[in-house]
Amino acid sequence: MYDFNYQRASSIEDAASKHAAADDARYLAGGMTMVPVLKQRLDQPSDVVDLGGLGDLTGISEDGGAIVIGAMTTHHDVATSDLVKSKIPALADLAGTIGDPMVRNRGTIGGSLANNDPAASYPAAVLGLGATIRTNKRSIEADDFFTGMFDTALEEGELITAVSFPVPEQAGYKHFPNPASRFPIVGAFVAKTGGGVRVGITGASPCAYRQSSFEDALSGGLDPESLKGIEVSSDGMNSDIHASAEYRAHLVNVMARRAIGG
Numbered sequence: 102m103y104d105f106n107y108q109r110a111s112s113i114e115d116a117a118s119k120h121a122a123a124d125d126a127r128y129l130a131g132g133m134t135m136v137p138v139l140k141q142r143l144d145q146p147s148d149v150v151d152l153g154g155l156g157d158l159t160g161i162s163e164d165g166g167a168i169v170i171g172a173m174t175t176h177h178d179v180a181t182s183d184l185v186k187s188k189i190p191a192l193a194d195l196a197g198t199i200g201d202p203m204v205r206n207r208g209t210i211g212g213s214l215a216n217n218d219p220a221a222s223y224p225a226a227v228l229g230l231g232a233t234i235r236t237n238k239r240s241i242e243a244d245d246f247f248t249g250m251f252d253t254a255l256e257e258g259e260l261i262t263a264v265s266f267p268v269p270e271q272a273g274y275k276h277f278p279n280p281a282s283r284f285p286i287v288g289a290f291v292a293k294t295g296g297g298v299r300v301g302i303t304g305a306s307p308c309a310y311r312q313s314s315f316e317d318a319l320s321g322g323l324d325p326e327s328l329k330g331i332e333v334s335s336d337g338m339n340s341d342i343h344a345s346a347e348y349r350a351h352l353v354n355v356m357a358r359r360a361i362g363g
């Protein structure tokens with residue numbers, strides 16, 4: 102680990118100003134990605150601004166027709182929240198499949214979305230539900246947030262404060278886990294909301310995306326039979342020792358069907 106200045110933020114404003122004042126700062130949330138990155142010397146920030154203890158960033162509430170989850174809320178707290186389980190059970194299910202108990206007790210929704218790992222679980226739900234990412238500067242729609250592998254629409258120093266998930270009429274999530282890390286090799290989140298049907302896919306490609314061919318096929322209702330026979334192109338899909346691009350393309354259809362009971 103390279104040396105860095107450790108700073109603990111006392112408020113959202115304090116976090117942003119400490120970040121802006123430093124030469125090359127990073128926020129620290131649950132540390133499940135940041136700490137291994139620092140330990141392996143894959144990054145050399147001048148300052149690490151710890152968001153731990155910021156009560157304004159933690160918690161789950163209902164706001165009109167949406168469930169709002171603070172950026173520092175852990176995966177465990179989402180998975181076990183009675184509110185999430187009653188309003189968006191598929192989102193609680195998804196959070197309960199992330200990593201292992203240590204990762205779920207430390208890792209946060211804000212850290213996961215800011216990191217935008219190609220195999221992260223939450224991006225599928227954010228895209229599938231058409232969520233809104235709230236930051237200390239603005240609100241960003243799901244469709245505009247994920248811009249590439251480990252890349253998002255966040256600007257330098259911009260801090261995710263919360264994520265607002267519309268409550269769907271119906272939704273489901275399924276993923277095919279990597280047997281070692283539990284990260285999805287492919288995950289599919291399918292949701293029917295007032296705005297129509299949305300299908301968010303993670304793990305298959307360098308960046309999470311919406312499978313529009315499935316959305317069209319499911320527009321009459323979430324019937325898994327409607328997806329049978331719809332080919333997914335493997336062009337541009339991830340390929341590694343765990344799964345070829347062709348296998349991932351196959352899994353996209355299988356996971357989407359399983360997400361809605363097929």
Ligand SMILES: Cc1cc2nc3c(=O)[nH]c(=O)nc-3n(C[C@H](O)[C@H](O)[C@H](O)COP(=O)(O)OP(=O)(O)OC[C@H]3O[C@@H](n4cnc5c(N)ncnc54)[C@H](O)[C@@H]3O)c2cc1C
Nearest residue numbers: 128130131132133134135200208209211212215222261284
């Ligand atoms: C063994 C293992 C298995 C895992 N399995 C899964 C899995 O199955 N599915 C899955 O989705 N993830 C998985 N993860 C990743 C896990 O979900 C992490 O929690 C997540 O990647 C990072 O969240 P964090 O809170 O730990 O963030 P940190 O590691 O603290 O930060 C990650 C990045 O986000 C930035 N950041 C953090 N919070 C904010 C914020 N509020 N605003 C702006 N930027 C911010 C940081 O500066 C840093 O760049 C796994 C991790 C491990 C170690």
